[in-house]
Amino acid sequence: DIQMTQSPSSLSASVGDRVTITCRASQSISSYLNWYQQKPGKAPKLLIYAASSLQSGVPSRFSGSGSGTDFTLTISSLQPEDFATYYCQQSYSTRATFGPGTKVDIK
């Protein structure tokens, strides 16, 4: 299976900050990478698919980049509703695997 890692595992940030989360795959996955946001007690929400395509209805402050093994999720100006845990997921293989998550909390 393709293993996914994320860094950092957690971060503290303030409203208005630019936040970057990194995801790395154990082998090349081209652009087959999704990002999800999960708030406590809620189901995950798809933010980005195909590494950089914004899911319908997701604010434009979210963006994704990367290809091969290294990917980033950027929040250009952190809003109060963005405090959550973010997961990457590879879709290169039909056997999906998720990263361990990055928790973004309030500084």
Added chain:
Amino acid sequence: QVQLQESGPGLVKPSETLSLTCTVSGGSISSYYWSWIRQPPGKGLEWIGYIYYSGSTNYNPSLKSRVTISVDTSKNQFSLKLSSVTAADTAVYYCARIKLAALGGYYYYGMDVWGQGTTVTVSS
């Protein structure tokens, strides 16, 4: 808009079979892939498997010997069975729709609609 709702027992005894159903409303189950994902308490997400509306399946190798996913198009539902459960199977179980997107001649997939999740505890 499409909505998903998981249902099933919240408590299952060790060695028994966990059975959950996901009901799709606001849209047809046809022409899509559907997935089950779980999340143990305080931990990350684990993909369990998926099914196409026609019945073809694909499972997580680590669970494959114990998992069965089936579909009932007449009821707009798909189901999960996990046999021989242990405490390690205690988790929130989510069902989700798989979105396929064609970009530049390639197909990408992601889980774009999720149920609210149902907590299943394995305990005697």
